[in-house]
Amino acid sequence: MPTIVPVRPTSLVGSHTQVRLDLNELNESQFRQGSDGWHAVLSLRGVEHRIWFKESPIIAAAYTVELPLDRDFEFRAAAGTRLWRGLNGRPQGAPPHAISAYRRRRIALALRAADASTDGATYREIAEVLLPAQRISEREWPTHELRDQIIRLVKTGFALVQGGYRALLRPPPRKK
Numbered sequence: 001m002p003t004i005v006p007v008r009p010t011s012l013v014g015s016h017t018q019v020r021l022d023l024n025e026l027n028e029s030q031f032r033q034g035s036d037g038w039h040a041v042l043s044l045r046g047v048e049h050r051i052w053f054k055e056s057p058i059i060a061a062a063y064t065v066e067l068p069l070d071r072d073f074e075f076r077a078a079a080g081t082r083l084w085r086g087l088n089g090r091p092q093g094a095p096p097h098a099i100s101a102y103r104r105r106r107i108a109l110a111l112r113a114a115d116a117s118t119d120g121a122t123y124r125e126i127a128e129v130l131l132p133a134q135r136i137s138e139r140e141w142p143t144h145e146l147r148d149q150i151i152r153l154v155k156t157g158f159a160l161v162q163g164g165y166r167a168l169l170r171p172p173p174r175k176k
Contacts, residue, residue, distance in 0.1 A: 002072035003079045003095070004039075004050040009057075010064040021051070021063050021087070044086030047095070051083070099168065106153075107160065107168070113150060114157025123150045 007021070023031065023040065030041045038053040065080040067073060082092045099107075109130055116126045124141055127134065127150045136144050156164075 001050075002075035004052050005076070005079050005083050006052045006054070006066045007063040008054060008066060010062050021057075023057055042083075042086075044083075045089070045092070047082070047086055047092045049079070049083045049086060106156075110153045110157035110160060112157070113153040114161055117154045117157075123147055123154070126150050126154070 021042070023042075026040055026042070030043075032039050036052075037055065038057055040051045040053070040057070042049045042051055065083070067076045067080060082095070086092045112130060113126050116129065117123075121129075124136075124147075127136070127146055130150070130153075131146065134146050136146055141147055160168075
């Protein structure tokens with residue numbers, strides 16, 4: 001996941017004051033060893049940051065962030081910046097994987113629509129349950145925009161169920 005910040009101890013001592021990661025106050029649920037290294041969930045001013053150590057971490061050491069130049073570089077850099085801002089007591093900004101209320105509602109509707117379609121409900125029946133305020137006459141239904149909206153919701157729901165939900169874990173692509 002690009003929002004996990006890979007760190008390692010640094011021996012670089014410059015003219016600038018270095019910020020230290022203080023891991024003393026982390027409990028077992030926030031700090032664990034995995035097969036690929038050590039994982040920590042650091043809470044800074046109410047914001048959680050996920051950190052990965054390839055080797056056993058040194059308590060209260062100066063660390064450097066390692067960012068591979070891959071397709072997720074931009075997101076990793078943003079996660080590193082958010083961590084740095086949190087360590088310095090500055091506003092950290094919204095997490096890159098935050099989902100708006102509108103998008104959460106649409107995802108929930110899409111999953112419910114796909115579930116109803118799997119159970120054999122027609123598009124019209126799905127519309128009547130999911131959007132009861134929108135009453136459409138039988139004659140208008142075949143060409144109404146609500147029918148197209150329900151069809152898109154069902155397709156979106158099936159796409160999420162068939163693995164598209166993983167895209168929710170990644171930050172949205174930045175527009176150029």
